[in-house]
Amino acid sequence: MKVTKLVKNILSKYESDCPGTKANLARILCTGKLAGTGKMIILPVDQGFEHGPARSFAPNPDAYDPHYHYQLAIDAGLNAYASTLGMLEAGADTFAGQIPTILKINSSNSWATTKDQSLNASVDDAIRLGCAAVGFTIYPGSEHALDLFEEFRAVAEEAKAKGLAVVLWSYPRGGNLSSAGETAMDVGAYAAHLAAELGAHIIKVKLPSDHLEQPEAKKAFVDAGIDLSSQAARVREVVRSCFNGRRIVVFSGGAKKGADSIYDDARAIRDGGGNGSIIGRNTFQRPREEAIAMLTQIVDIYKGKA
Amino acid sequence: MKVTKLVKNILSKYESDCPGTKANLARILCTGKLAGTGKMIILPVDQGFEHGPARSFAPNPDAYDPHYHYQLAIDAGLNAYASTLGMLEAGADTFAGQIPTILKINSSNSWATTKDQSLNASVDDAIRLGCAAVGFTIYPGSEHALDLFEEFRAVAEEAKAKGLAVVLWSYPRGGNLSSAGETAMDVGAYAAHLAAELGAHIIKVKLPSDHLEQPEAKKAFVDAGIDLSSQAARVREVVRSCFNGRRIVVFSGGAKKGADSIYDDARAIRDGGGNGSIIGRNTFQRPREEAIAMLTQIVDIYKGKA
Amino acid sequence: MKVTKLVKNILSKYESDCPGTKANLARILCTGKLAGTGKMIILPVDQGFEHGPARSFAPNPDAYDPHYHYQLAIDAGLNAYASTLGMLEAGADTFAGQIPTILKINSSNSWATTKDQSLNASVDDAIRLGCAAVGFTIYPGSEHALDLFEEFRAVAEEAKAKGLAVVLWSYPRGGNLSSAGETAMDVGAYAAHLAAELGAHIIKVKLPSDHLEQPEAKKAFVDAGIDLSSQAARVREVVRSCFNGRRIVVFSGGAKKGADSIYDDARAIRDGGGNGSIIGRNTFQRPREEAIAMLTQIVDIYKGKA
Amino acid sequence: MKVTKLVKNILSKYESDCPGTKANLARILCTGKLAGTGKMIILPVDQGFEHGPARSFAPNPDAYDPHYHYQLAIDAGLNAYASTLGMLEAGADTFAGQIPTILKINSSNSWATTKDQSLNASVDDAIRLGCAAVGFTIYPGSEHALDLFEEFRAVAEEAKAKGLAVVLWSYPRGGNLSSAGETAMDVGAYAAHLAAELGAHIIKVKLPSDHLEQPEAKKAFVDAGIDLSSQAARVREVVRSCFNGRRIVVFSGGAKKGADSIYDDARAIRDGGGNGSIIGRNTFQRPREEAIAMLTQIVDIYKGKA
């Protein structure tokens, strides 16, 4: 595995981490078609848990099989595959060593009655399954946010001590947030910043809208003359909110949508200095060949070729 | 104990489990009249705890004695006997080695004021009683679901580390679910899928009705043109929702009912690709000879002879 | 200490317990005037905690002294003395080896605002005080029942591992139960059965009334033609609900009442196959000589002489 | 340190305690001007925590300094000094060995929104600070009472295992208690008894009024013909409720009041057989010389000289 200067520079920003964690970050950064570029595409498959199997896999029934996703991520040349305990257990031996995996530690589900998640796996599960990282979701704003932060603290401390990387999904939700506020620019940047403050290595947030939720934040943006008119500009502000670019930030794709829209998102992430995409339903709900073609195009966008 | 190719193939799907756990799965799959066929019948006796002794055992008073159930499961040639701490303690020495046992770790009772269960035994109890597996119930949808998932996580992680198999009863209940929704096709498949995602080895669900609870799931089924008109077709969808058949799925019989209805259920399970039945009140509330005759008939159905 | 065949037969029912636990059960069964008969009388003194010192001890002021109760139990030839941490600590050295003791681990009190109990002692306290068993109370039906079951699980598992016996007070209370239901026949048998399912060695319940609380249970009794018209018949049903007599069941006496009534209770317990009485206020609130005479009479009843 | 026969007799009542704990009880009993008499005066200073510094120390500003209290207790010839973590840390080295100290483990404060206390120190803190005992407060009657009992259980078990003595402040408060009930005779005796049942070595309660809160307790007192008309008689009933005098009981002085009233209290405690006083605000809120004179007078009262 070749570690480029660009990747070494990224790793140098993680100055308090142990060599084991840095090696796992390097594995993710130096795998697949974007290896060594500092950009990454991750395939996340926790939608079966979160939305149920029919809504997630019936559109492309091959996706009912956990092996399908491992193979898709490998064949599309992605950087990593993220999924839940059961899904990884079902393929971790067959695909051992073929692609870095991220064990999603907590999840919600369609029938949850609170804005909370359950812890469904452990750091030791990630170790025995050979994962490069653990993944965790927090809901800033939710009545359960402080508890989720504390659960994350315990998971992250153990993961770092055991040489794993830590990926944090930071999704504002509930509490005093308006519906528009959950994807607002200021809230999204704050959510990304919280992830950095909490010690995440890789931060996953949604692409922010141009809505501004908090008057004080709006004033701060206006006073500082910060341009937030384009998606790329908003990505740039999120990246800056992650320790001025010292932390890897990737953006999620959301529900299935048209390919052109996905490409536009990728260009905005690239132009704003984001580190890449985490893209699930938009790939595995399409036929395999179509998904691979789309991912190839996204790779080209991140390489500046499209 | 002969482990057939068919069983070896099933075991190979549990690719992240340790040899101890696989050996215990093999013990269950290779015991009784269905040994080696990949099918199984389990006798579960937790109704005394859940519904009280009179409702459970007065119809057939011999069943007040814990030894009765061990002997029934052995004489009927079943694959395993599942019960609670006290019930297994009362016969574990007398019947040691004669049939695989599953220690049901948690239970509810008729007087519970919430849709929750209490943890009444430990993984170490299962070890000292020589069990092949632990059993656990979750209530997806309940206000207590996330807590139950987390309790399961701890039990399952410990059980796997100690070489036991893990059987998960996944029973949707409460919260935002309608009464019909608790046995709906989409909800049942989701419940089975959650069990697989949570890392269960053997998944126990109820036979789903043709009701569809969630509009988004209904749309997904319709869009994908999935046939759900027969019980067998619905079983097939549940099996597919369990990692495309990579996990063992058994179906419960419910309250006492007519023998023909039970045989119809078994044929649907067989034809839909399910792995078998878990059948309690319909056996131990009948006179012993009648119960054994019925179980013999179910065995024949699973063998394709009836 | 002579262990009779009858006692050996009882011990053989505890087939999953370690020799240490069986030895402690034998100590209780083979002490006092009923030694070796399979019957037992236990003196419980937790009323000071539960109802306060004035209501408990002012009727017979000698009973303010913890030594009084040790001596009473010894002089009356009882099988065991059960009390709380402080009460046992105050006499454990003076009376070491003279009578088996049971450390009551949890208790409620007159000013409790919920139907719950506090854990006031540990299994290790029982070990250091030389006790033969720990005692624990559950309130089936209460909003706190599931928590109490889980606390009991931890206590019982530790006690069994450390060679102690486990005595479980199972007192239905609160929740959806009617006031009459708390002592109903069906509820009492269910409560006793829950204690057996939870793994108790000795089960303590109240003598059941002829009220039936749950329609489904009533139907089951009627359908099975079970006679519940006499107190002895109701005792018999409780005994049968405890694994068909595989577990020791003792019955409590309740508030102070006339001697004849107490003797009638004992005869019903004897005739119904119960293992004995646990009798507190009816002894220590009487003058010592009167109490000893009464206990002598109860011993004679259990021996079939009165 | 001379241990008198009288003290040896008291120690013999603590028959289940280890030599380390007895030695610490002996240290308290054999220090100061009341050494060897079985009587004791303790200086408690947790009012800064409970009521704030201005209300506690502004009346005598020297008392802002933690050293002041150590020196006061030493110079007045008291048996022990009880205070909080920070207060003891601030003088434990300077005054090491000069007076037994009691680390108050939990406290409430003026701004608390519930009738509960926070645990602010540990048993190990008491060990490293060279304390003779830990102190703990319970609020029988409060909605938090069961939790406080359970917290006490853990603290007391650890303290006893580590050779410390355990002092329990038992203050009825809240829940179903009336305001007058919080200092009622029956409630106070019950509170003292609960402390004994919970395993405390030294019990601290308030002097009870002649109010009777619970009709059943009132009836018990009346039926037994117990005289409660004088303060001394009420002290005697509290002492009897503490295992018939087998446990040390001290009484608190409450808010600042006239000296004569304090002397009357001490005489009642002495005449009723109580073991002494725990007296804070009435000493440290007076000028030092005045406080020492008052304490000298109280010593004389306990010695029967005043």
Next chain:
Amino acid sequence: MKVTKLVKNILSKYESDCPGTKANLARILCTGKLAGTGKMIILPVDQGFEHGPARSFAPNPDAYDPHYHYQLAIDAGLNAYASTLGMLEAGADTFAGQIPTILKINSSNSWATTKDQSLNASVDDAIRLGCAAVGFTIYPGSEHALDLFEEFRAVAEEAKAKGLAVVLWSYPRGGNLSSAGETAMDVGAYAAHLAAELGAHIIKVKLPSDHLEQPEAKKAFVDAGIDLSSQAARVREVVRSCFNGRRIVVFSGGAKKGADSIYDDARAIRDGGGNGSIIGRNTFQRPREEAIAMLTQIVDIYKGKA
């Protein structure tokens, strides 16, 4: 590092602490331009977590970078830099040994729905990052105050055992406090005193207003004739409430305001005997040169030169 007599005297007040903790207090007291004077200025940067990145850093965008704050604290000759887990991890290696750091263990955020904080780091994190101290916030008055105290207890006990110093932010908030009461003189002195009672080494409070919240406290101040008319007098009362000056007390600056106002605050702190300032937004939200000039002036004030 030169430890002056003045600092040795301060250290001698921490008489129960281990040499490791004293050495870390000495590091803070003997670093920067105020080294050895007993005065200190600390730069705290947890506003990104508490208020979000835009409101905190947009006014001076260089401050988005964690390295900026390390360098600012070093170049301004401050005594210590306090920040959160992620912020310290991002610079701990680059600036190792250049300035004492304080790891802020818990934090709130703008979207919190309760007056509580989440624990986001551990004492072991502080150890591995080479910190001199841990920082913690309590909210006296809040419904969560008792829980926060208990969390602090655990953190402080572990920190002291591992040779770290403990800094406690004591901010009255919520519950029964009025809005004016949160900064009232009596409440502030009580909050500072609670921090001392809880065992903090360095106490951080807000400068108190002349409002008096609690009638009993007001009476106590009036009765004792304590002058509270000037800011310096109020600082003096806070210092006295911290064990009569035995504990280090620093005061926070609050939201950004004019330089003269800040200098007035510093003079009041100095004249009242406080130990210094903890000043965040008023420095890092100004241009770097302006901030350094301001801090130089504050240093001069504490040295008595301005």
